[in-house]
Amino acid sequence: MIAADPGRVLAEVFGYDSFRGEQEAIVRHVIAGGDAVVLMPTGGGKSICYQIPALCREGTGIVLSPLVALMHDQVAALRLVGVRAAALNSAMDPAERQRVAAAYRAGELDVLYLAPERLSAPGTVELLDEGRIALFAIDEAHCVSQWGHDFRPDYLRLGALAERWPEVPRIALTATATPETHREITERLHLERARHFVSSFDRPNIRYRIEPKGQVRKQLIDFIRGEHSGEAGIVYALSRKRVEQTAAALRDAGIDAVAYHAGLPAEERLEAQTRFLREDGVVVVATIAFGMGIDKPDVRFVAHIDLPKSVEGYYQETGRAGRDGLPSEAWMAYGLADVVQQRQFIEGGGGDQAAQASQLRHLNQMLALCESTSCRRVFLLRYFGESREEACGNCDVCLNPPRLWDATVPAQKLLSTIIRTGRERGRTYAAGQHIDVLRGVGSERVTQMRLDELSTWGIGTDLSVQQWRGIVRHLLATGLLESQGEYGVLVPTEAANAVLRGQAEVHMREEVLQRAGGRGARGESGAPKRSAAAADLTPEQAELFERLRAWRASEARKQGVPGYVVFNDATLAALAVHRPARPQELTEISGIGQVKLDRYGEAVLEVLAAG
Template identity: 65%
Template sequence: MTSPETLQVLNRVFGYDSFREGQQEIIDHVAGGGDALVLMPTGGGKSLCYQIPSLVREGVGVVISPLIALMQDQVDALRALGVRAGFLNSTQDPGERRMVEAEFLAGELDLLYLAPERLKVDATVALLDKGSVALFAIDEAHCVSQWGHDFRPDYLALSSLHERWPEVPRIALTATATKATHAEITQRLKLEEAHHFVASFDRPNIQYRIAPKNEPRKQLLDLVRNEHAGEAGIVYCLSRKSVEDIAEFLVRNGIDAVPYHAGLDAGTRAEHQARFLREDGLIVVATIAFGMGIDKPDVRFVAHLDLPKSVEGYYQETGRAGRDGLPSTAWLAYGLQDVVQQRKLIDNSEGDVAHRRKQSAHLDAMLALCEAVECRRVQLLGYFGQSATPCGNCDTCLAPPESWDGTVAAQKLLSTVVRLRRERRQKFGAGQIIDILLGKKTSKVTQHSHDELSVFGIGTELSEPEWRGVVRQLLAKGLLAVEGDYGTLVTTGESDEVLYRGRKVLLRTEPKRAAKQAKPRRAEAAELSEEAAPVFERLRAWRAATAKEQGVPAYVIFHDATLRQIATDRPSSMAELGAVSGVGESKLAKYGEQVLETVGG
């Protein structure tokens, strides 16, 4: 398939004049019948890589997606562009399924979305045999990898696609893959002979910030009020209880927020997800059960109040911010208790030794990112095997932390742990050890006569928060470990190198000044000229009313970026409006007159 044909579809259907970097090569390769494995960041335009080939090849593009709850929205968005799309999943009644199957067999669909489990049903396989399949697209392909963070057993069966339909091209796509995950996707989906396209994972519009945890609720409230007032965001917590508590806390403080986790009934989850997609400025507080495949372009921030279990998970979750390319924030509050909790979860997990070792490797990489002194983006991209230069748009670039020689502090702390074990046959958590170092005669200290230890009061040069930072960093470096259900601290094999063999320990100092804030996100409207700003607000109001009337998310009508360009260009004819990026033939015909009327006031 030649480039001009795919470019023509891009312009006519999607309303764009040119492809993003890397897209055209992938699209032309798949449109020409080649297999592909695509690694491209969230917001990088992966969907077009299978949608356009489905439109130019003969037959129906079959998209395998784990996102049953979002298939309706994905299909609605395509239909708004004039693309004939449908889906088959367990949410439909038999009549709805029969209608979609008939459309598929009659060649009346361009794209058909299937959940992976549907391919285990003989009737689905028979249906695909009877119809004409243009290609198979395997979305969220990292779900096939047991090394990855989102493993789905149903994905393992997708290797059979190539065996049953060897002439049909396959394209597997994911936004999160280390070399190990990449290799496993290749092997499990039998894509060794496919062309592998690896784009840069960089998302330059996202500002990465990791803050020491200090009254995290207040920190979150400051982030929302001072930087993202009235804007959409996602807040991630590890436990369902935390999700409920934080959502309630935000609502009490006048912020529109809803919880989302697996413990809520399906109806409530669906309602909260629908509200997030359709309303402006709603915040969802969620466990990691929320977000995969959410195609909301104007999520302005993603906040983590608990330490993610892996860099892959962190990258994918933060990638849900700023899909429209506008400035966005990825903010994480991280503290000593996070490290203790995660180590404990790994030790108590049901997996075998290899599984626990894998989890520990994931956690070690996440801790290295949190404790980084250099650019966060360099560290993050390095994890995925990509090189980068300092970005100037993360906390460590904007306010570089300093390092200090923490060898003596580490020796004092490790000595306290050793003396408790040797002299008293006791083990304690960080709080008691820090009280001993600070010389605090608490009831617990005096009860155990810890004020009689030779290490009592030898650490008064540091404050309690500073000592907690020392403990956190020693845990991150593997010089301390957590043991048992009560999070007691014990030394490791490497501790002796610090205590007895002269190993130096460099520790990170938190900068005294806060990292320079990204410019207020209201800038997207403020950047408009005085004449364009009211036009933009009129267009947003029109879009909101139209989306509500049609029961679809606002971005299905037009993205903010398109409305901003319309407000700036002030088109006065259908031809001028059709030249705006993001206005394809179908949307021009459907909404053109209303938009021109709104622009004219």
């Protein structure tokens, strides 16, 4: 397909009236043969930035993506709107790969997806030389960053594209990049002459909530049941065992949940991913092996029950919620044990000193986000180099401002205890032992080490164990303490001296496990909470919306694709509101282009008429 006008392609193929943000500038720049680096948040419409140029330039657009498991759905979505798309990867049988190669040579493909490692496979470079390349799109470009959160060695070889095909425009795209990662993308992919397009990283439809970890599975179940019952979501856990246990606990609580991690058999992973993508209301519990490139628009929440390793990872994972722009939530519970565990992983991971220092820096920044007493969104945007002063009004800190208390004296007590156990007993301990000293909790070990003879013994009985652990966590987050070694022993930093001398104060949030406010599962009438897409519909419109969803589910099953590939929820909601009665009126609905009108128009009009 070769079309001259990108606006016309946007309307006729993808069914949208206008570009968003800098999409049009990016598209026209690449069509004209320019290189581009695009930093745009998840759900911001990155794929349009290379798909339309691939349709407007002669040849085939080559998309390099690490998402072999999702290429089928990406290709299916393009084919449904009339784009000649295919993938070439190791999961295909030889005969199918030969058919795709023949179609590429013959100029019969608009878009071809390849995994980066595919370029190293024998014959791939020669195959590309046998056809005409419209452009190279390097998706998830942050994977080239060796100090980033998701480094992939195969991405380092993509810099050679500039030398092998110097006349072919290249566009590198990512949803998460600090200024440091941005520089690495530019340098390693040899995009020094590229034009850079940096959109706002803000996702105003996502509400951020972070709370201390107590009975985390109960907290998670209460969160899902109370606020997202029957809605699709992703729950991230750190270990495979924790993933399986959490998925089982959710199922026992009546929540439709599946587990996903790299240790499961391939068929189980595929089944879990397929159910999540193609059925409504499925919750997937996963390690971070799941999620990159997930294009499901109606994920209403992302939950973390363990502390992420970095702010970049957290932001990318939470960005998988609400890609349709409708209200969604990012919820996390974290505790001191998370910090200790993460530090153990870093120190025992075998990396060199520079790598460990980078990982610890990432962890400390993640801790600072959790312990922040100011707007979460302001913190996140500043982290990615975006200046914003005003609070967002849509995070837990803005909606329920934390009550702060002067923790200077308790901090001094804790620091003094740590110093005294080291100086007077010649030992260093993890948090639990110091808290026992402060609270005067005796044990055989305490007696053996004569810890009950310390001057700080029992001076902290006014605070609970949970509050003391919160103080430890806060001092770690603010750089007054360090956690070292396999057992997470606590060591004061140089900065702690000012607190001990009374020259600096410590103010922190009160420990509150349950907070008032937030969206409830039921309104005052007791009726179940509607899905986000149907939230503003009248009862009659909501009923029509549900019938359209039922039709979509049936149609998606017939074609073996996710429901959102047929139409997303926002398109169904618009149909329920405007109730078009003629084919031409359907094209006025966002998301319905000519191909989908031809394919589904008659059936949609029948559903609307039956209402």
